[in-house]
Amino acid sequence: MILIAIDHAHGSPRRGAYELVSAARELGGEVAAVVLGGPEAAPVADALAAYVPSVVHVDDASLDHASHERRTTALASVAADLGVDVVLLGAGRSGQAVGPRLALRLGGALLEDVAAVRRDGPAVVAERLAYLSRASLTVRAEVAPVVVSVKPGAYPVAAPADAPGSVASRSVAFGAADDVARLGERRSAARGRVALEEADVVVCGGRGLGDAASFERLVVGLADELGAGVASTRAVVDAGWRPYDEQVGQTGKSVAPKLYFALGVSGAVQHLSGMNRSGTVVAVNKDGDAPIFKVADYGIVGDLHEVLPALRSALAGLD
Numbered sequence: 238m239i240l241i242a243i244d245h246a247h248g249s250p251r252r253g254a255y256e257l258v259s260a261a262r263e264l265g266g267e268v269a270a271v272v273l274g275g276p277e278a279a280p281v282a283d284a285l286a287a288y289v290p291s292v293v294h295v296d297d298a299s300l301d302h303a304s305h306e307r308r309t310t311a312l313a314s315v316a317a318d319l320g321v322d323v324v325l326l327g328a329g330r331s332g333q334a335v336g337p338r339l340a341l342r343l344g345g346a347l348l349e350d351v352a353a354v355r356r357d358g359p360a361v362v363a364e365r366l367a368y369l370s371r372a373s374l375t376v377r378a379e380v381a382p383v384v385v386s387v388k389p390g391a392y393p394v395a396a397p398a399d400a401p402g403s404v405a406s407r408s409v410a411f412g413a414a415d416d417v418a419r420l421g422e423r424r425s426a427a428r429g430r431v432a433l434e435e436a437d438v439v440v441c442g443g444r445g446l447g448d449a450a451s452f453e454r455l456v457v458g459l460a461d462e463l464g465a466g467v468a469s470t471r472a473v474v475d476a477g478w479r480p481y482d483e484q485v486g487q488t489g490k491s492v493a494p495k496l497y498f499a500l501g502v503s504g505a506v507q508h509l510s511g512m513n514r515s516g517t518v519v520a521v522n523k524d525g526d527a528p529i530f531k532v533a534d535y536g537i538v539g540d541l542h543e544v545l546p547a548l549r550s551a552l553a554g555l556d
């Protein structure tokens with residue numbers, strides 16, 4: 238059986254949850270999903286039941302903003318009870334932290350940050366991208382269970398199942414070891430804007446914006462008009478113009494939106510590795526030889542301060 242660990246926010250599954258459903262269906266076999274959290278997570282479990290035959294809701298408010306240890310204990314308990322051979326989770330920050338803990342706890346194998354996963358007889362085989370996505374590695378786990386963390390955007394969002402599934406609530410017993418770390422204050426970085434990893438459209442600004450005020454006016458302004466996520470390069474984060482949670486690239490986030498605007502971004506390989514699975518890439522740069530144009534579907538050579546206002550007024554004229 239495959240168990241999908243569901244990421245959710247504000248009472249809804251995150252997009253990655255539906256991508257994991259696609260991965261599970263491709264793998265083949267019985268599928269269940271597990272949702273952690275108190276009453277706010279109940280609608281998440283109900284929503285998932287339209288996609289998978291069986292959903293387990295670990296109904297415990299202490300899991301709402303829990304430490305990685307607590308979440309690991311809850312997932313391990315459900316996985317052991319169901320006798321699963323594969324656990325799928327998203328390779329975001331939480332998945333990267335929980336995945337290794339869970340594999341260790343279950344005495345199984347770990348396939349991390351994979352772009353594709355399949356069965357080969359009793360083995361589970363996955364593709365990992367390496368060297369800034371220029372190479373692909375095939376990794377194979379021959380022991381069960383296997384914990385697999387899947388790259389955001391690697392699979393399409395699943396369609397609902399033909400027949401609805403069922404939801405069962407249960408509890409989990411925690412011990413002192415689950416509280417070695419506690420989550421302190423939690424601040425939302427999204428500020429009401431669509432989360433970067435979830436966004437269909439991402440507007441990314443680079444050092445070419447010149448300063449923080451221009452970034453706010455031109456990049457954030459365009460993103461707000463489009464209902465898009467805001468991203469930045471490391472140069473922008475290092476300059477203190479934007480927070481680290483917006484950084485895309487090798488040492489930042491990986492995103493795979495349908496549309497990616499790269500504005501005043503040179504296109505360094507470390508940046509490209511975080512956005513090269515985007516659908517359509519639109520680049521604006523005053524240097525016609527900038528490497529970003531090699532990956533752009535549409536390129537505008539020009540000064541951002543002239544091109545962006547023109548682009549925004551053209552967009553404003555569209556319905």
Ligand SMILES: Cc1cc2nc3c(=O)[nH]c(=O)nc-3n(C[C@H](O)[C@H](O)[C@H](O)COP(=O)(O)OP(=O)(O)OC[C@H]3O[C@@H](n4cnc5c(N)ncnc54)[C@H](O)[C@@H]3O)c2cc1C
Pocket residue numbers: 442443444445446469470471472473484485486487488489490500501502503504505506507508511521522523524527539540541542
């Ligand atoms: C180990 C390591 C990890 C790294 N990880 C990351 C990472 O995760 N993410 C990341 O982004 N980078 C990362 N970097 C840094 C990366 O190498 C680049 O330095 C960085 O991406 C450059 O950011 P940029 O494109 O904003 O700036 P620049 O390279 O300075 O490019 C600015 C661009 O703006 C254009 N421009 C300037 N003014 C205008 C204007 N008025 N109108 C239009 N265009 C204009 C310029 O022509 C230029 O192409 C990493 C580097 C290392 C060594």
